[in-house]
Amino acid sequence: MNYIKSVGIVGTGRALPDKIVTNKDLEQKVDTTDEWIRSRTGIGSRRVADENTATSDLATEAAKKALEDAGISVDEIDTIIVATVTPDMAFPSTACIVQKNLGADRAFAFDIGAACSGFVYALSVAENLIKGNMAKNALVIGAETLSKIINWEDRNTCVLFGDGAGAVVVKEVEEGYGIQGITLGSNGAKGEVLRQPAGGSRIPASIESVQNKLHFIAMDGNEVFKFAVRVMGQSSLETIKKSGLDLEDVDFFIPHQANIRIIDAAAKRLKLPKEKVYVNLHKYGNLSAASIPVALDEAVKEGKLQKGDNMVLVAFGGGLTWGSAVVKWSKEV
Numbered sequence: 001m002n003y004i005k006s007v008g009i010v011g012t013g014r015a016l017p018d019k020i021v022t023n024k025d026l027e028q029k030v031d032t033t034d035e036w037i038r039s040r041t042g043i044g045s046r047r048v049a050d051e052n053t054a055t056s057d058l059a060t061e062a063a064k065k066a067l068e069d070a071g072i073s074v075d076e077i078d079t080i081i082v083a084t085v086t087p088d089m090a091f092p093s094t095a096c097i098v099q100k101n102l103g104a105d106r107a108f109a110f111d112i113g114a115a116c117s118g119f120v121y122a123l124s125v126a127e128n129l130i131k132g133n134m135a136k137n138a139l140v141i142g143a144e145t146l147s148k149i150i151n152w153e154d155r156n157t158c159v160l161f162g163d164g165a166g167a168v169v170v171k172e173v174e175e176g177y178g179i180q181g182i183t184l185g186s187n188g189a190k191g192e193v194l195r196q197p198a199g200g201s202r203i204p205a206s207i208e209s210v211q212n213k214l215h216f217i218a219m220d221g222n223e224v225f226k227f228a229v230r231v232m233g234q235s236s237l238e239t240i241k242k243s244g245l246d247l248e249d250v251d252f253f254i255p256h257q258a259n260i261r262i263i264d265a266a267a268k269r270l271k272l273p274k275e276k277v278y279v280n281l282h283k284y285g286n287l288s289a290a291s292i293p294v295a296l297d298e299a300v301k302e303g304k305l306q307k308g309d310n311m312v313l314v315a316f317g318g319g320l321t322w323g324s325a326v327v328k329w330s331k332e333v
C-alpha cells in the first residue's frame with residue numbers, strides 16, 4: 001500500500017526593516033491624508049528597507065529564525081523556495097543567494113513568481129516535493145522589497161505596500177496534521193490590471209523605460225479590489241470543502257494583507273468572527289508574497305494557534321493569481 005505522508009509547517013520566522021514610514025510621513029510626499037489611507041485600506045504605516053538591503057537579506061534573516069524555531073540545522077535543508085516579485089536580480093535566483101548566505105550546500109534552490117499568491121504556491125510545491133520523496137526538509141520563504149519598485153510620487157500605489165520577509169520550514173509531520181488541502185488558480189487574461197511593465201524582455205531596461213516610469217508597479221486598484229473580494233471567499237470555500245471540513249471547523253484565518261475592506265468582505269462571506277481573523281496590515285501594509293508568512297509567524301509567536309487548530313491561508317495577486325491552503329497546526333505550544 002502506498003503511504004501518503006502528512007506534510008506541515010514546523011517552524012516560522014520573519015524579518016522586517018527597522019525604518020517605519022507612517023501615513024503622516026507620506027502626507028509630506030504626495031497629495032494624501034492619514035484619514036484617507038486608513039479608511040480606504042486600514043494601513044497606518046509600513047516598513048521600508050534601506051538602500052543596502054535587498055530581498056535576499058530579509059529572506060536570509062527570516063530563514064535563520066525559522067530554522068532555529070524548527071530546531072533544524074542548515075545541513076538538513078534540501079530545498080529552498082523563495083516566492084518574490086522583487087528578486088535581487090533576474091538571476092541568480094534569490095533562493096540561490098539565500099542558499100549561499102545560509103551555507104545550505106545540500107539544497108536545491110529556486111524562485112517562484114506568483115506575486116502576492118507566491119507563498120501559497122511555494123507551500124504547495126514544497127508539500128508535493130516532500131510527498132514525492134524529492135525532498136525532506138524545505139525552506140519556504142516569501143520575501144519582498146516592494147519599496148524598490150514603487151513610484152513614491154504616485155499616491156495610488158505608494159501608500160499600499162511595504163517590505164519584509166517571512167519563512168517557514170516544511171517537513172513530514174504527525175499523521176493527519178499539516179496541510180489538508182491547497183487550491184491554486186490563475187487568470188492570465190486579466191494580468192494587465194496589476195504589473196511591472198518594464199525591466200524584462202518585453203520592455204528591456206532603457207533610458208526611455210526609466211523616464212516613462214515603467215519599472216514601477218502599475219495597478220487598476222478597483223479591478224484588483226473586485227477580483228480580490230470574489231476570489232478570497234471562493235478559493236477558501238473550495239479548499240475547506242476539499243479538506244473535508246465545514247466552515248464551523250475553521251479555527252483561524254490568515255488572509256493576504258492588502259486591504260482591510262477586502263479582508264472584512266472575505267471574513268463575512270466565510271461567517272468568521274473577528275477574533276478568528278488575523279490582521280497586521282495596519283503595521284506593514286501589503287507585503288505581497290511575504291504577507292502570509294509574516295502574519296503566520298506573528299500569530300504563532302503571539303500564541304494564537306493551538307495544536308490541532310484548522311487554519312486557512314488565502315491570497316490573491318498579480319498574474320492574476322490566487323491560492324488557499326488549509327493547515328491543521330501540528331506544533332505543540
Ligand code: ACO
Pocket residue numbers: 031032033036037040041115116117155156157159194219221222224225228258259286288316317318
Ligand atoms: N490619497 C488620497 N486619494 C487617493 C489616494 C490616496 N493615497 N489614492 C487614490 N486616491 C483617489 C483616487 O485618485 C480617486 O480620485 P478621483 O475620484 O478624483 O479619481 C479616489 O481616491 C477614489 O479612488 P478609488 O479607486 O475609487 O478608491 P478605492 O476606495 O477603490 O480605494 C484602493 C483604492 C485602496 C487602491 C483599492 O481599490 C484597493 O485596495 N484595491 C486593491 C489593491 C491591491 O490589493 N493591490 C495589490 C494586489 S497584490 C500584488 O500582487 C502586488
